[in-house]
Amino acid sequence: MPKKSRGVTSQRVSQITPSGIRRFFDLVASMEGVISLGVGEPDFATPWHIREAAIYSLEKGYTMYTSNLGMPELRRELSRHLKYKYGLDYDPATELLITIGVSEGLDLANRAILDPGDEVIMADPGYVSYSSCVVLAGGSPVMVPTYEKNNFELNADDIEKRITDKTKAILIGYPANPTGAVMSRDKLEKIAEVARRHKLTVISDEIYSSLVYGVEHTCAASLPRMKESTILLGGFSKAYAMTGWRIGYAAASKEIIGAMFKIHQYTIMCAPTMGQVAAIEALKSGDNSVNEMVADYNRRRLFMVKGLKKIGLPCFEPRGAFYAFPSIKSTGLSSEEFAEKLIREEKVAVVPGSAFGECGEGYIRCCYATSLADIEEALARMGRFVKRCKG
Amino acid sequence: MLKEILKILESDARTTPAKIATMTGKPAAEVNKAIKKAEKDGTILKYKTIVNWEKAGNEQVSALIEVRVAPQRDVGFDSLAERIYRFPEARSVYLLSGTYDLLVLVTAKTMQEAANFVTQKLALIEGVQGTTTHFLLKKYKEDGEILAGGEETKRQPVIL
Numbered sequence: 302m303p304k305k306s307r308g309v310t311s312q313r314v315s316q317i318t319p320s321g322i323r324r325f326f327d328l329v330a331s332m333e334g335v336i337s338l339g340v341g342e343p344d345f346a347t348p349w350h351i352r353e354a355a356i357y358s359l360e361k362g363y364t365m366y367t368s369n370l371g372m373p374e375l376r377r378e379l380s381r382h383l384k385y386k387y388g389l390d391y392d393p394a395t396e397l398l399i400t401i402g403v404s405e406g407l408d409l410a411n412r413a414i415l416d417p418g419d420e421v422i423m424a425d426p427g428y429v430s431y432s433s434c435v436v437l438a439g440g441s442p443v444m445v446p447t448y449e450k451n452n453f454e455l456n457a458d459d460i461e462k463r464i465t466d467k468t469k470a471i472l473i474g475y476p477a478n479p480t481g482a483v484m485s486r487d488k489l490e491k492i493a494e495v496a497r498r499h500k501l502t503v504i505s506d507e508i509y510s511s512l513v514y515g516v517e518h519t520c521a522a523s524l525p526r527m528k529e530s531t532i533l534l535g536g537f538s539k540a541y542a543m544t545g546w547r548i549g550y551a552a553a554s555k556e557i558i559g560a561m562f563k564i565h566q567y568t569i570m571c572a573p574t575m576g577q578v579a580a581i582e583a584l585k586s587g588d589n590s591v592n593e594m595v596a597d598y599n600r601r602r603l604f605m606v607k608g609l610k611k612i613g614l615p616c617f618e619p620r621g622a623f624y625a626f627p628s629i630k631s632t633g634l635s636s637e638e639f640a641e642k643l644i645r646e647e648k649v650a651v652v653p654g655s656a657f658g659e660c661g662e663g664y665i666r667c668c669y670a671t672s673l674a675d676i677e678e679a680l681a682r683m684g685r686f687v688k689r690c691k692g
Numbered sequence: 693m694l695k696e697i698l699k700i701l702e703s704d705a706r707t708t709p710a711k712i713a714t715m716t717g718k719p720a721a722e723v724n725k726a727i728k729k730a731e732k733d734g735t736i737l738k739y740k741t742i743v744n745w746e747k748a749g750n751e752q753v754s755a756l757i758e759v760r761v762a763p764q765r766d767v768g769f770d771s772l773a774e775r776i777y778r779f780p781e782a783r784s785v786y787l788l789s790g791t792y793d794l795l796v797l798v799t800a801k802t803m804q805e806a807a808n809f810v811t812q813k814l815a816l817i818e819g820v821q822g823t824t825t826h827f828l829l830k831k832y833k834e835d836g837e838i839l840a841g842g843e844e845t846k847r848q849p850v851i852l
Contacts, residue, residue, distance in 0.1 A: 325850070326849075326850045329849045329850050330849060335849060337847075337849040337850060339849060339850035339851070340847050340848065340849070340850065340851050341851040342847060342851060344847065346843055596696075596699075600700065600715035600716065601715070603714060603715055603716065603717045604711070604714050604715050607714050608714075650849055650850055652850065673715075
């Protein structure tokens with residue numbers, strides 16, 4: 302009997318769909334004079350003192366592998382940082398792992414805790430990698446719709462309704478990409494309560510934790526009796542403008558870090574050495590740079606949100622990250638149509654909200670980590686466009 | 693709030709009060725009032741432009757002059773400093789700790805003109821005990837701005 306013909310690529314990979322707006326990316330890349338509000342990273346280069354520390358380390362020959370867990374000094378500094386920021390005690394030897402950005406941390410976390418068919422509950426709209434990482438780990442994402450009228454916050458009751466005997470974890474990511482929403486402490490406490498009651502792990506992506514405006518970020522692991530069951534994922538990319546360095550971390554119980562470490566050891570070896578050196582410098586003396594950048598983002602945030610409202614796009618007040626998520630429903634276009642027509646007609650790139658889930662339909666993501674002059678010009682162009690749409 | 697306004701103006705003096713109001717989330721009238729008050733009480737001294745004169749084809753020389761002086765009874769260094777800073781050639785004048793007392797930044801059209809100022813004006817002031825003149829060879833950074841131009845960030849246009 303001939304073998305049943307099988308595809309070259311795995312069934313698991315075929316389950317995840319490539320980003321539906323690939324075509325749109327290519328269009329942006331082929332055009333000149335585009336103002337992009339479609340980015341997801343700071344417009345600052347990494348603060349000089351951090352770059353200088355890394356350059357020095359290269360000159361001194363720090364070019365070898367580090368400990369698989371990450372440089373001991375970096376883990377010690379990180380432990381101190383988490384203690385100072387949230388009052389959390391993580392043992393640098395067993396409860397911290399340096400990863401290649403939160404991206405790797407997310408992948409490791411899912412692979413470390415999921416068995417085939419296990420379910421992970423998460424918000425819609427949400428960051429694009431969340432559901433794909435769960436699928437790649439053999440799990441099954443369960444989406445909880447969130448709405449502008451509820452500040453795009455996950456609601457504990459909505460989560461509880463979706464818990465089955467297959468549910469393994471709740472994945473949260475606040476401050477949120479794409480909405481800029483933050484999670485209030487009492488809402489988070491209710492979710493923690495649900496997680497404890499059903500013995501679920503909480504995976505918390507806190508990459509944007511330093512970028513909050515006039516509110517305080519609550520770390521999921523810092524809530525009562527949550528440290529043991531939370532996988533805290535953080536990184537240096539957004540707060541310290543270090544996206545290209547690819548350095549993040551996971552903080553969790555010895556058992557979970559041990560499991561994540563096994564995968565990391567065999568697939569990654571260790572995070573880039575120069576990036577780790579830079580991260581040590583960032584933790585040691587990066588506070589001033591972060592504060593200055595946050596103050597700057599805040600000015601642009603206020604400018605962007607007011608500007609969007611002025612041109613007739615109602616916008617939910619984003620309190621974190623560097624995204625505004627205005628509603629474009631009044632134009633009668635779908636978010637993908639809006640984004641594509643906008644780039645063709647006015648050369649402004651935004652990301653359609655539908656890329657982040659069904660509940661993102663009717664919205665667009667506008668990043669305000671862009672110069673004020675560009676934001677101003679982009680708003681003027683969008684204003685013309687919206688006016689034409691509404692006829 | 694004033695500090696926030698001043699920071700914005702310090703990085704771009706041409707930011708309009710309306711724009712500052714948007715960026716700070718404060719009413720425009722309030723911002724206007726604060727700026728007017730700061731202008732009046734001398735918190736805001738002046739609005740100026742940082743020029744790369746070399747690029748403009750206008751050559752000029754600058755010199756930093758260390759000045760050792762004998763402080764005077766009752767008035768200390770202040771009255772001597774005033775004698776110096778009233779000369780328009782002195783662009784900046786500072787009192788310093790360390791091996792000398794005053795640091796004077798002088799700009800002039802030619803090296804001769806700057807030298808003349810030092811030898812014929814500054815050094816002759818009563819109480820000035822000695823001067824050391826350092827001519828500037830190259831300006832890399834002025835008032836926080838890199839003269840060769842800053843760096844361009846090269847971001848991908850769309851990232852999720």
